[in-house]
Amino acid sequence: MKRIVAILIGGLFIYAGAVKIIDPVEFARDIDNYKMLPWQPSVWLALYLPWLEIFCGLALITRVFFRGGVFIITALMSLFIVVSIAAKTRGLDVSCGCFGHASKYLNFSWHLALDFLLLGGLLLLWKRPSPVP
């Protein structure tokens, strides 16, 4: 079960990273829409974050640096949730930017539901296997 969850989440993060690598300027605009960072840091983040997602996704699938990958993805998911809720409470109607252009079709509720679902899956990955009695 844990293996399947790791592959699904890892695959999703590789996909999410890949679609954003294609157009980093578009992703920088998505980050800038949250109005939390100046433009230049948004550009650097847009160049960096997709690669981090891909490496962490690969870590989950290949099990190389597995716990490091789970740790970073959990931290990223928590950050995405906080930032999304903060943007919503500030009245900003922004596309999450998680999956490039496809994010435009993901409304806030679906976006949040997906985030919490992923966070649930990640918590499952944190659990160590129970010792055999």
Next chain:
Amino acid sequence: MKALLRQSALLVGLALLPAVVQALYLREKIPWQSRVAESDFVEVDTARGWAANIIWVDARPSEEFERDHIPGAVSLNEDRWDEGLSQFLGTQWSPEKKIVVYCSAASCNLAEDVARRLREEAKLPNDIRILKGGWEAWLAKK
């Protein structure tokens, strides 16, 4: 715990390498200073000077457009892009006119996105600008 931090640090470092390579590769194409070039904006007074040679595009949500808008403006936003675009192209659009897209100050990125999609996706040949200061700037100079 130590292994966890070491693995995390390695992943963070590994991701940095391709990001730097990509930044160097795209350095000419990335707008490092601002998300929109200053030349893409137009002041209210300048836009007004274009008089009849202009199409106003309201990029705000439909409800805000229905409440009030610049006279003669057409509503075109990302929530109903396909429908709005075909309606716009079939009725108001003309290749000779300048297009000025506006939104409100609170949601100002909407105009930038609509202007970019008109250029890149709809491939309109028009001179397409973004109204500086948006709807509020228009109201202030009404």
